[in-house]
Amino acid sequence: MTLVEQLKDAMKVAMRAKDKPRLGTIRMALAAVKQIEVDTQTTPDDAETIKLITKLVKQRRDAIKQYEDAGRQDLADAEAAEVVVLQEFLPQQLTEAELEALISKAVADSGVSSMKDMGRVMGLLQSQVQGRADMAVVSKILKAQLA
Structure with missing residues (x-):
């Protein structure tokens, strides 16, 4: 099963569970994959999808830092929740x-x-x-x- 298929399955599970924050994060990742498909006219493989999800995680971490610096812990917590969801689709992190x-x-x-x-x-x-x-x-x- 490819990573994109795993994302789609996770989206269906989140829909059934009515887990809106998780669903929103997965939809955002799938939208980024779709954007790559449209831009390059090809279907991204797992390596490209991992690179994309890594980029999304990095963006979220940068946003967390900026929100914390601005004193907006509520927004930082929302971004942190998105990082947790996205990391589920990345390979096991190295020690x-x-x-x-x-x-x-x-x-x-x-x-x-x-x-x-x-x-x-x-x-x-x-x-x-x-x-x-x-x-x-x-x-x-x-x-x-x-x-």
Whole structure:
């Protein structure tokens, strides 16, 4: 079952359960998938869908930070609920130890030893951790290892 099919099934379950917040979040994700279909004239595969959902999660986290800075905890809580729903459709998140091991291996494989070559290692890691880790955290760990 593809990720889009899983989203559609989850939408049906949320409709039957009359879970409006969950339904709204799933519909928003499906609308983003539909937008990609219209823009590219192709059906996105699971990797593209994971990339899209990761982008949506990142947008929600940025919004949470902005709402909290503005003192709007009610809106921040609504965004946080959307993040929880979206993360159900992402692969299992990597632990910090697993991330450090992946980063160490990528650094060793690429032979990078300075910060100026960090982009090359990030490029290698991008495909390995897509949807399974926040790239800001990956960047932070990589900087610590290269420093």
